Amino acid sequence: MRTAQQPRSEAARERTVHRRRQTVRSVLIAAGSTGVLGTLLVVAVTGAPGWDRVRASFFDPGIARAALPEILAGLWLNVRLLFFCAFGALALGLVVALLRTLRGPVFFPVRALATGYTYTFRGLPLIIVLYVLTLGVPGLRLQGMPSVLVLGGIALVITYSGYLAEVFRAGIESVHPSQWAAARSLGLTYRQTMRHVVLPQAVRRVAPPLLNDTVALQKDVGLVSLAGPIDAVRAAQIATADTFNYTPYIVAGVLFVLLAIPLIAVTDWVTLRAARRQAGG
Amino acid sequence: MSVLSCRGLRKEFSGHVVLDGLDLDVAEHEVVALIGASGSGKSTLLRCVNLLEEIDDGTIHLDGEHITDPRVNPDRVRQRIGIVFQSYNLFPHMTVLDNVTLAPRRVHRRERAAAEAQARELLARVGLAEKAGAYPDRLSGGQQQRVAIVRALVNSPRLMLLDEVTSALDPELVGEVLTMIRDLKAQGMTMVLATHEMGFARQVADRVCFLDGGKVIEQGPPEQVFATPTHPRTRQFLHRIIEAGRL
Numbered sequence: 001m002r003t004a005q006q007p008r009s010e011a012a013r014e015r016t017v018h019r020r021r022q023t024v025r026s027v028l029i030a031a032g033s034t035g036v037l038g039t040l041l042v043v044a045v046t047g048a049p050g051w052d053r054v055r056a057s058f059f060d061p062g063i064a065r066a067a068l069p070e071i072l073a074g075l076w077l078n079v080r081l082l083f084f085c086a087f088g089a090l091a092l093g094l095v096v097a098l099l100r101t102l103r104g105p106v107f108f109p110v111r112a113l114a115t116g117y118t119y120t121f122r123g124l125p126l127i128i129v130l131y132v133l134t135l136g137v138p139g140l141r142l143q144g145m146p147s148v149l150v151l152g153g154i155a156l157v158i159t160y161s162g163y164l165a166e167v168f169r170a171g172i173e174s175v176h177p178s179q180w181a182a183a184r185s186l187g188l189t190y191r192q193t194m195r196h197v198v199l200p201q202a203v204r205r206v207a208p209p210l211l212n213d214t215v216a217l218q219k220d221v222g223l224v225s226l227a228g229p230i231d232a233v234r235a236a237q238i239a240t241a242d243t244f245n246y247t248p249y250i251v252a253g254v255l256f257v258l259l260a261i262p263l264i265a266v267t268d269w270v271t272l273r274a275a276r277r278q279a280g281g
Numbered sequence: 282m283s284v285l286s287c288r289g290l291r292k293e294f295s296g297h298v299v300l301d302g303l304d305l306d307v308a309e310h311e312v313v314a315l316i317g318a319s320g321s322g323k324s325t326l327l328r329c330v331n332l333l334e335e336i337d338d339g340t341i342h343l344d345g346e347h348i349t350d351p352r353v354n355p356d357r358v359r360q361r362i363g364i365v366f367q368s369y370n371l372f373p374h375m376t377v378l379d380n381v382t383l384a385p386r387r388v389h390r391r392e393r394a395a396a397e398a399q400a401r402e403l404l405a406r407v408g409l410a411e412k413a414g415a416y417p418d419r420l421s422g423g424q425q426q427r428v429a430i431v432r433a434l435v436n437s438p439r440l441m442l443l444d445e446v447t448s449a450l451d452p453e454l455v456g457e458v459l460t461m462i463r464d465l466k467a468q469g470m471t472m473v474l475a476t477h478e479m480g481f482a483r484q485v486a487d488r489v490c491f492l493d494g495g496k497v498i499e500q501g502p503p504e505q506v507f508a509t510p511t512h513p514r515t516r517q518f519l520h521r522i523i524e525a526g527r528l
Contacts, residue, residue: 184355
């Protein structure tokens with residue numbers, strides 16, 4: 001990139017002045033319209049006839065403070081579940097995608113199984129998988145049955161890996177055949193080509209949608225509370241039932257958004273980087 | 282004994298016959314240029330020799346070994362043949378050095394340090410020493426193609442296949458790649474190159490083969506094929522090339 005040079009000609013100087021004036025103008029317009037819209041919103045909400053009652057039942061600072069420790073404890077469960085489920089789902093999704101891309105008649109059963117997997121678990125509602133695993137499986141009374149929390153986590157991993165497998169597969173298939181030809185021509189085997197040439201490019205390309213699904217997973221991990229464990233939303237529900245006040249839900253909602261911000265920021269950054277890399281080519 | 286020997290090669294793509302009983306022999310240290318119209322089967326022939334395409338009939342022998350025998354491990358055969366493609370096909374997520382050392386390290390299980398030393402030396406020899414740490418998208422087309430040639434050379438192949446290696450290059454970058462190929466010839470590398478550069482084929486090739494309808498229909502020393510072509514199809518082709526100002 002070249003460094004900016006001092007404009008030399010009269011025409012260039014005029015253009016610079018004009019452009020600067022335009023910039024100032026657009027900043028002023030943006031600030032003005034934001035202010036107007038914000039004021040209108042505040043007036044509309046706080047001026048509404050029922051605002052005082054809504055404020056009392058949704059935005060009570062005292063209740064918020066009282067409910068916060070329980071909700072935070074629940075949120076910690078969400079965070080831990082998210083961490084393990086995200087890694088589990090990414091790993092399983094990658095394995096399923098790799099099995100689906102295997103060529104050759106020997107692998108037909110594996111390929112069919114992997115395909116059936118993605119069809120089944122993308123179609124099946126998560127809640128049903130959760131109920132089957134957390135309520136049905138313990139009913140077998142087998143020795144060494146994991147806790148409901150682990151079973152719920154497995155349900156999440158199974159469902160989400162169905163989606164992630166398809167994202168990975170799209171990435172693998174987006175790598176141009178000429179890359180395969182170049183790698184195989186050097187004597188690399190199918191596995192070496194996949195591992196060193198195709199997957200690195202594929203994962204880089206689909207990193208934004210993968211992270212996007214992880215953001216979605218963050219909200220769905222709370223569903224394990226249907227089977228008993230208390231997550232943030234469930235904790236808020238309990239607090240609401242205690243106080244007949246909805247403020248705990250708002251608290252939980254704010255915490256969820258705060259939790260999502262870093263993940264979403266990373267997603268945006270990765271997307272931007274991918275776009276820039278492509279433009280730089 | 283010839284390095285490469287193709288007999289009765291036949292290859293079709295969904296009913297369209299590309300190679301139709303093609304015979305070709307290449308002796309050690311020989312440079313053979315394949316010429317012919319687009320779609321005459323030049324690239325397909327090279328891809329078949331490197332076992333990137335499966336042939337429908339015929340046989341290919343490399344150093345006397347029957348490599349189109351289904352029991353032969355194609356990965357081991359490909360290690361002995363280098364191929365360079367028209368569109369370079371460098372790995373975009375790897376630096377130049379990693380591109381070049383991938384095969385030595387993963388296929389030949391060489392130590393990273395040794396592989397990198399050899400790669401750096403080869404890169405230096407073609408004037409790309411300072412590009413070792415760069416990614417392919419920061420290189421010009423000519424530089425990328427030279428890296429691709431180096432990448433094929435580190436395997437010390439018995440045979441180099443060059444598939445239209447200058448066709449995607451800007452005219453002023455063609456020279457640097459051709460110089461490199463000329464050096465390879467001087468070192469005694471056995472090469473088969475598909476090309477549209479008739480001038481270059483004339484300079485560097487020991488033998489020119491004219492492909493038409495999936496067969497070699499005329500071959501001989503370049504001065505003979507270019508000056509006194511005997512087959513009417515060859516004459517027609519060369520006439521069109523001259524009209525286009527490419528000879």
